[in-house]
Amino acid sequence: MLVFDFYPFPDFTTTRLNLRSFKKHDATSLFETRAFPENSRYLDRTPYQKIKEADDFIDKIMDGVKNNKWINWGITLKDNPKMVGSICLWNLNAENATGELGYEMHPDFQGKGIITESIGKIIEYGFTTMQLQKIEAVPHQDNKASIRVLEKFNFKYVGNLEGKDAQLAIYELTVDDFMI
Numbered sequence: 001m002l003v004f005d006f007y008p009f010p011d012f013t014t015t016r017l018n019l020r021s022f023k024k025h026d027a028t029s030l031f032e033t034r035a036f037p038e039n040s041r042y043l044d045r046t047p048y049q050k051i052k053e054a055d056d057f058i059d060k061i062m063d064g065v066k067n068n069k070w071i072n073w074g075i076t077l078k079d080n081p082k083m084v085g086s087i088c089l090w091n092l093n094a095e096n097a098t099g100e101l102g103y104e105m106h107p108d109f110q111g112k113g114i115i116t117e118s119i120g121k122i123i124e125y126g127f128t129t130m131q132l133q134k135i136e137a138v139p140h141q142d143n144k145a146s147i148r149v150l151e152k153f154n155f156k157y158v159g160n161l162e163g164k165d166a167q168l169a170i171y172e173l174t175v176d177d178f179m180i
Helices: 024-035 051-066 114-128 144-152
Strands: 017-020 071-077 080-093 098-105 134-137 156-160 169-174
Touching: 017 114, 024 051, 024 080, 024 098, 051 071, 071 114, 080 114, 098 114, 114 134, 114 144, 144 169
Parallel strands: 098 134
Antiparallel strands: 017 071, 071 080, 080 098, 134 169, 156 169
């Protein structure tokens, strides 16, 4: 069985980006991202109405990371410390060595390859450092842009959730199928 330990927090740098821990001052950026109705279109979440929602979410994220329940990175451009999106590994299962990938971007930064650049670093970390054997992602079946990004990394469609969440597709990537 795996043991997760996110201390010290693993910051990453890519060609254009910094992936770092959430900070309290990220509340404004997170609020701006989550207040857009388009960003909630494929999620079971209403757009944020108040900055307190972002503050509370950041507190929850920071607490979960501190307790090794999940790990979330704020995404910034190298030349600007303002968070433009986030990416995480959550729903971690130490016994089965699995986790779920999640991500979101501010609409002004969507379609610029930022999530693609971030995902590569995060799944590499998940498989090599965390020793996960499988990473899942659960996009809405109509979120074609998200599905295209997952397929770039060899994620395979395995079915849809059942019940009220039947519109959510399950994609998975095993360590054996991971391409660095």
